[in-house]
Amino acid sequence: MKLCLPLSFLFTLLCSLPIAVRGADRPQGRLWATRSEVVAQNGIVATSEPLASQVGLEVLKRGGSAVDAAIAANAMQGLVSPYVNGMGGDLFAIVWDPKTEKLYGLNASGRSPLGLTREVFEANGITESIPTYGKYSVSVPGCVDGWFELHGQFGTLSMEEILNPVIEYARKGAPITQLSSNSWKNSVRVRGTWDNQPGFLDTFSIDGRGPEKGEIWKNEALANTLEKIAQGGRDVFYRGEIADTIDAYFQEIDGYLRKEDLVAHRSEWVEPVSTNYRGWDVWELPPNGQGIAALQMLNILEGYDIASMGFGSAEYIHALVEAKKLAFEDRAKYYADPEFSEIPLDWLISKEYAAERRALIDTERAAREYAPGVLQHGETIYLCAADKDGMMVSLIQSNFAGFGSGVCIPELGFGFQNRGASFTFEEGHANQYQPGKRxxxxxxxxxxTEDGKPLIAFGVMGGQMQPQGHTQIIVNLKDFGMNLQEAGDAPRVNHMGSTQPFGPDGKMTDGGEVLYESGIPPEVVRDLALKRHKMMQGIGYYFGGYQAIMRDPATGVYLGASESRSDGQAAGY
Structure with missing residues (x-):
């Protein structure tokens, strides 16, 4: 029997294959390219929210520095995408300063409450792992102090000028984009999570639901908090009126964050660390973050002729995934707060160590498990901004898991992160829980950078996807010759299930699984399965959120790119 399908159905089916149609419709560029790079001479701001990009661009046009623009954009994202970031979270940044021609790194992550001891956990029956949500997972918010540290070093406008556009939006309202609305609504629907968190629905819902696409979202309480910070500085948050409000609220809910924890908080200026990948110096921040995992992966991949393998090939993806598994074993063992643990940083990112680890990879078979290296002695927004003077900022800020802990103070208009859930209770582990620890x-x-000059500020937000995303972007640009937008649009893979630095059952013993996007050809998926990889197709949010700005070293003109998997925008002038 013949199967007859109407032409209208076939046309609809064809249009549901966006990668093929996009490639056929565009006059040039890679098959998967969604749009061209943004090109601008005086500055660019790239974020995952168009209104945040526009607020940052407005600050640039008023004479603000790239840092000023980044702060404004970050604050705006706290209004329109609070399910991933906000003042209750932490912040990290890398800044290229054209005056000193040097990179600066800022670690603005907070520490665990001093009064929350292991004995407190045990007395409350918490012995396996720290609960993901609620008062036990809250650590000191580092974001606001991070803003002021950045501003004190590199700002040009006043904090009032920087935050006023966001304050106005918070009072008058901002329309919510499609994907933000979807994520927001889905997060609010998780009833079992938020019902026990007083203040959450009052702070982040409209009659118990998230805002619809295009619906106007207002947050008067957040506007008031931003206004106090703009006028009174960081001490209002960490030592003054806001600190008193936070202290009183956590005492009311029998929580553990106190004013003394806020008073003791400090951000840390750190030296970024790098590896050279085929002539490019790729820079990350040292632990307590996971950035050096990307450097470890790149060092391992440098030993292969990646370009000849071809983008999206089984050989390349296999090498990438195995390099990730190896790096994440070290991530699980060594990455922690350096104030509490000695981290063998130089050894971990050395070429010699990478060669040792590379030798463990079987090119024909996926490993079920790896051991971490043995020392031979004794969730999230990302944005970037660039200005007319050549300053470039790479900034990331997060609540950790969605809305974070769910603990909210309605009169302040923001929620608190649950980054404290990232500790382990394993005795002797580098990331073992201790009070006052990051x-x-x-x-x-x-x-x-290239030859000591700034080249690209970039990031790929999304939990454990981030080092994998950084690595794939660099390889796409350097080995496969993609442009800045193509490198982000290209289909990605995300290996899940590596050994983790927290949680009671974190050891990888089954090889994990490889999530892949629809742009990976079926024959490649088959070949990877024959190498014993567990393959599973995923969708957008599994593969991170990318933003990037590149500076043409010859002309000084900027190129901007933004994630096609979200509502992001790179905007310049």
Missing amino acids: PFHTIIPAFV
């Missing part, structure tokens, strides 16, 4: 962090900004 937890293992997943959020990482990145930067590329």
Whole structure:
């Protein structure tokens, strides 16, 4: 029997294959390219929210620096995408300063409450792992202090000028984009998570639901908090009126964050670390973040002729996934707060160590497990901004898991992160829980220089996807010759199930699984399965959120790119 399908159905089916149609419709560029790069001479801001990009661009046009624009854009994202970031979270940044021609790194992550001891956990029956949501997972918010540290070093406008556009939006309202609405609504629907968190629905819902696409979202309480910070500085948050409000609320809910924890908080300026990948110096921040995992992966991959393998080939993806597994074993063992643990940083990112680890990879078979290296002695927004003077900023900020802990103070208009859930209770582990300690962090900004000059500020947000995303972007650009937008649009893979630095059952013993996007050809999926990889197709949010700005070293003109998997925008002038 013949199967007859109407032409209208066939046309609809064809249009549901966006990669093929996009490639056929565009006059040039890779098959998967969604749009061209943004080109601008005076500055670019690239974020995952168009209104945040526009607020940052407005600050640039008023004479603000790239840092000023980044702060404004970050604050705006806290209004329109609070399910991934906000003042209750942490911040990391890498800044290229054209005056000193040097990179600066800022670790603005908070520490665990001093009064939350192991004895407290045990007395409350918490012995396996720290609960993901609620008062036990809250650590000191580092974001606001991070803003002021960045501003004090590199700002030009006043904080009032920087935050006023966001304050106005918070009072008058901002329309919510499609994907933000979807994520927001889905998060609010998780009833079992938020019902026990007083203040959450009052802070982040409209009559118990998330905002619809295009619906106007207002947050008067957030506007008031931003206004106090703009006028009174960081001490209002960490020592003054806001700190008192936070202290009183956590005492009311029998929580553990106190004013003394806020008073003791400090951000840390750190030296970014790098590896050279085929002539490019790729820069990340050292632990307590996971950035050096990307450097470890690149060092391992440098030993292969990646370009000859071809983009999206089984050989390339196999090498990438195995390099990730190896790097994540070290991530699980060594990455932690350096104030509490000695981290063999130089050894981990050395070429010699990479060669040792590379030798463990079987080119024909996926490994079920690896051991971490043995020392031979004794969730999230990303944005970037660039200005007319050549300053470039790579900044990432997060609540950790969605809305974070779910603990909210309605009169302040923001919620608190649950980064404290990233500790382990394993005795003797580098990331073992201790009061006053910074937890293992997943959020990482990145930067590329060439011959000592700034080239690319970029990042790929999304938990454990971030080092994998950084690595894939660099390989796409350097080995496969893609442009800045193509490198982000290209289909990605995400290996899940590696050994983790927290949780009671974190050891990888089954090889994990490889999530892949629809742009990976079926024959490649088959070949990877024959190498014993567990293959599973995923969708957008599994593969991170990318933003990037590149500076043409010859002309100084900027190129911008933004993630096609979200509602992002790179905007310049």
